[in-house]
Amino acid sequence: MLYNTPSFSHEHFMRQALREAEEAFAKDEVPVGAVMVMNNKIIARGHNQVELLNDSTAHAEVLALTTAYQVMGSKYLPDATLYVTVEPCLMCCGALYWGKVGKIVYGANDEKNGYHHFTNQNPFPLKTEIITGVLAEECAKLMKDFFKAKR
Numbered sequence: 544m545l546y547n548t549p550s551f552s553h554e555h556f557m558r559q560a561l562r563e564a565e566e567a568f569a570k571d572e573v574p575v576g577a578v579m580v581m582n583n584k585i586i587a588r589g590h591n592q593v594e595l596l597n598d599s600t601a602h603a604e605v606l607a608l609t610t611a612y613q614v615m616g617s618k619y620l621p622d623a624t625l626y627v628t629v630e631p632c633l634m635c636c637g638a639l640y641w642g643k644v645g646k647i648v649y650g651a652n653d654e655k656n657g658y659h660h661f662t663n664q665n666p667f668p669l670k671t672e673i674i675t676g677v678l679a680e681e682c683a684k685l686m687k688d689f690f691k692a693k694r
Contacts, residue, residue, distance in 0.1 A: 553648050556580055556626040557678045560650070563590040563603060564628045564685055570595065574685045577603035577627040579611040579620070579644075586623070587611035603627060604635040608642050619643040621670070628682040630657030630675070636666040648674040650682030 556578055563576025567590035579587040589606030593599055604627055612618055624646040630653040631639060639647060647667065652659065652675070658666050667673065 553677045560626040567591045575603040575629045577607040579607045580624045586614045621645045632656045646672040651679045
């Protein structure tokens with residue numbers, strides 16, 4: 544008997560990433576969340592833990608990547624899609640580049656620290672598909688609310 548795997552939308556998975564970002568917010572971390580998806584299943588989750596771990600590299604994307612590598616037993620993820628609430632920084636772009644992640648979907652642009660702020664070139668492998676602006680307003684609002692509370 545064949546079972547149909549439900550097909551989820553980009554919005555569905557971005558909402559999961561938003562849940563991770565909300566968890567970061569609740570822990571007084573910059574609210575960025577990420578989920579790694581393969582075959583319509585979340586294989587890894589992450590949210591910023593820079594303050595908790597006292598580690599400037601503990602970004603949501605890096606933590607999700609590390610977990611996904613462990614889950615898949617591989618250092619490359621060409622069939623995976625990363626959903627992240629905010630445009631990746633250059634450090635995270637490097638990690639995603641070396642992981643050969645097949646698709647990257649992000650919500651809000653990051654005018655200060657996103658990769659577009661530093662380069663007009665695509666920092667990902669040519670085969671990597673980039674989709675932007677998914678639930679951008681919701682993702683941006685969470686960031687704005689966080690930094691507004693900090694002032």
